[in-house]
Amino acid sequence: MEHYQWLSEKFFSETVSGLRTVSLSAVADAAEALDGVRRRGGRVYAMGNGGSASTATHLVCDLVKTARRPSEPGLRAFALADNIAVLTAYANDMSYADAFVHQLTNNAEVGDAVIAISASGRSPNIIAALRAARRMGLLSIGMLGCGGGTAVDLVDIPLIVGSDDFGVIETAHIAIVHAFADVLRAAPGPVGATATARTP
Template sequence: MKKEIISNYIENVIQTCKIINHNEIANIYDILIEAACVGGRIYICGNGGSASTASHFQTDLNDAFSIALKLMPATCLADNISTITAISNDYSYDDVFLHQLKYILNKKDILITISGSGNSTNVIKAAEYAKNKGNIVVSMVGFDGGELKELSDYYLHVPVDNMQISEDLHLLCCHLLSTLIREYRNI
């Protein structure tokens, strides 16, 4: 039974990998390079496991950009626990990313949201704010894409009804994007 569960999970990951739209990854790469080259910052947010992916992606992006372009333009909005708890306490958890963006988002910046369901309220509110300000919104979503897919200018949609596999492949795509950026001068 255990081996069957392991085998099925791995097979589901492999099959889902095969249906990821490579153009979505390439388009996100282009937007990240463009934003960095014009002096824009990349803000990233997500909840739960997606917050961990956002934090990991920020680290990998800054490493890749430091190699390719000698700069570090990425910031994860989920990384400062005291800021998150203060905003949650003083305002609402639904505003933890929106409230931060109000004071830091500039015209050249982009927002990357990560949500397995595509329906996390605090991530949606951040995306709506960025869109209303005229910023580009990029999302990584699973399931049917939820509201975030509709709000986004660019997205990576992992079309699977499984949160763990969606999160697995979001991280895989973050690693792909970081690898592409690291190889920027050779592409």
């Protein structure tokens, strides 16, 4: 039991340390940018693979529902891995590396934003989609780890968790998702104003 407790404490400690490496000014920049997309009536496209695909789905849920302000239009957000039929059709008939690219080019417009979630920052389909997003003039936010990988140079706002441990990185990414939800839900007001508590 002591061995497992030690391992658990180690993971918790490393996760907290990793989260503390994320730039709060970059999180604020990303939240402000997403609020701008909301006010313009634009859309947000989130993408990731594996656990990061689940984080993208979680992010979209929180942006659409939890981050909504009363009496204001909600943020329109979509996760590119959620439609299994579309994803597998592109992957099977073309290539998995371009499965996100085709969805962006079919749907996204100037004024929209892309959020790439990748622990390594090196996934080929993420890199291809970020390059497409840059060509299309889309705002891009990267939730990354491992120093940012190739993706760090392809996003407008990088949010990098200072760790090489995928479990630590992905756990910190979920914390960033919840930070976005709370920040975007809070009514605009003076610095230090307290946001209304969320209802589960």
